Amino acid sequence: MNQVKVQFRTPQEVMDFTNVVSKYEYNMDLKKSSRKIVDAKSLLGILALGLENVLELCIYSDDNCDDVVKAISRYVIA
Template identity: 35%
Template sequence: MKKTYTILLDSINQVKDFANMINRFHCDVDLSSGRYVIDAKSIMGIFSLDLQSPLTLTIYGDNETDEAEMADIEKALQPFLVKK
């Protein structure tokens, strides 16, 4: 299972809050900006991206990532999601 979201991390506090939040979950998570892809659990990696533009967040679920955890992740992502 793979899910993709568009998020915006345009302040230092948002980056810290996002990194702390995403590290609570066990699944693999990538952030991409253009052709650069980093581990979303790496705060240093996040700071290496262009934070002025929206980022693509990809969550890779496996058998251990059940529906309840995915729902928890989606709920925790709400403050960072780009509203369309």
């Protein structure tokens, strides 16, 4: 499993993000806390977590997921 932190500022960014991650076969979740977890490919799920929050993206794969991280790099924060 790979994890990166992401942040969205506008609904358009969320829509662009879901369009990109939906192209990959990996299962992915976004976590706001240990109790709030949504499918990273769900537009409404991500919007329900709220904008401007730092979210943790979990990519479930044994493979190196650098291709996904590179594709969403504009949303990744340090």
